[in-house]
Amino acid sequence: MTSININKEKFGQxxxxxxxxxxxxxxxxxxxxxxxxxxYEKIxxxxxDILIAGKVNIDEEPQ
Incomplete structure (x- = not known):
């Protein structure tokens, strides 16, 4: 599984x-x-199996 894009709502979940x-x-x-x-993608x-890796684009999600 590769990292997922995270927004404010997804982060809360x-x-x-x-x-x-x-x-x-x-x-x-x-x-x-x-x-x-x-x-980061390799990690x-x-x-x-032991963690969820995500990425937050700070230009799209500054909060």
Whole structure:
């Protein structure tokens, strides 16, 4: 499973799940964010049985 896109509503739902939630706050203009994106996806796939990995685009979800 790859990481999921998270908005404010989805975040509220995810934090009440049994698995911990790993969140990557990123932006399309952020070079560092794009560089770690591949590693983050690998973590998301490798640990999908024990955690939920999600990404929040801070330009679309500033709150």
């Amino acid at each position: 995810l934090i009440h799940k049994e698995k911990p939630v790993l969140v990557d706050f990123w932006a399309p203009w952020c070079g560092y964010c794009r560089r770690i994106g591949t590693a 998301s796939e490798e640990y999908s």
